Amino acid sequence: MPPGERPAAEENRIAVCSLSSRELLEPLSVLPGVALAGTLMTANLGIEELVRTLACRPAIRILVVCGRESPRFHAGQSLLALFRGGVDAGCRRIRGAAGYLPVLPTVSLADVERVRSRVEPVDALGECDPSVLRELVAKLSPRERPGAGPALPERAAARTPEPAHGDGSGFRRLRAGGRRTGISGSLDGFVVISLDHRARRIVLRHYDNDLTPRHEMTGVRAESMLLGLLDAGVITEPSHAGYLGGELTKAETALRLGLHYDQDLPLRAPRASVGGVRPVRARKETRAISEARKNQLSLAEFLSAVVNGLGAQGTELDPHVPLGVQLSVDSARMIELAIVLEEELGLDLPSDVDLRRSSPMELYGAFAA
Structure with missing residues (x-):
């Protein structure tokens, strides 16, 4: 069972979205009444995945939106705007959203309305104090609403290749680091990697820069997935291949060991906190x-x-x-x-x-x- 997911139980009926505050996941996910706890960074793909998750979990009736808001993407404001005004059926834009590119091009409008009609959003935007949020959840949990489900997903869209270096006697020494080729330019879009713990699969989706879906691939081994991308001609830039090889390997490791995976972030033990800089x-x-x-x-x-x-x-x-x-x-x-x-x-x-x-x-x- 992935981190952030609670077993199905009659009393678990609350989902918590902590936006960019990853440090809130551990203390909030174990609270009585909380079935899901996850982060959200973007006002488009991230919200789409959140809607899909909630649509598949009809027992979830409350969504607490808390934590730090991104000053660039405004995912929290856009999420709350979705519940208030819905989506424009023509352009697929979230009505009243102030976030960066707040459009939902691939999620079903029926799922959006299903979630809006069933789930009650609780606006705690900007609240990062675990004790305050603990009291808030305690006030919400007695409501007669059963539920359970998986962790709220969060997908990062940042793309960077991994550096490499060689060292040893008789070898030509190479300097680690340097500047990398822009991934979005070489790929004409970007890639989002996530895990489906229930199906035990790695999920890779390729989008255009305007969020139009291009390719999707699932697998269990990083090497086979990378070879498939190369064979299909989706990847031609060496730096991008190196980046995806590293990210897919992290995803495979997380899948096999039951760890949480965030694209572009280091893998951590299930209860490890985010570290700070040390002398x-x-x-x-x-x-x-x-x-x-x-x-x-x-x-x-x-x-x-x-x-x-x-x-x-x-x-x-x-x-x-x-x-x-x-x-x-x-x-x-x-x-x-x-x-x-x-x-x-x-x-x-x-x-x-x-x-x-x-x-x-x-x-x-x-x-x-």
């Missing part, structure tokens, strides 16, 4: 940067490296505010930044770090420690 001196691994280089880099130079790593040239960062609050950047850019910090500056990042929650001063403090 290298607190860890046993050796640093890749020399003492001379460390002493030469000022805070201003470090901030410039961070800005360039995020592709946000010209932006002035507040050293004490988390990056995710200051900038609206997708996970692809955060991976770029991680490569800059690790490969170019020698910072030793934990494998589960969430750079969006780290401030530039925290990163620099870990760097200069």
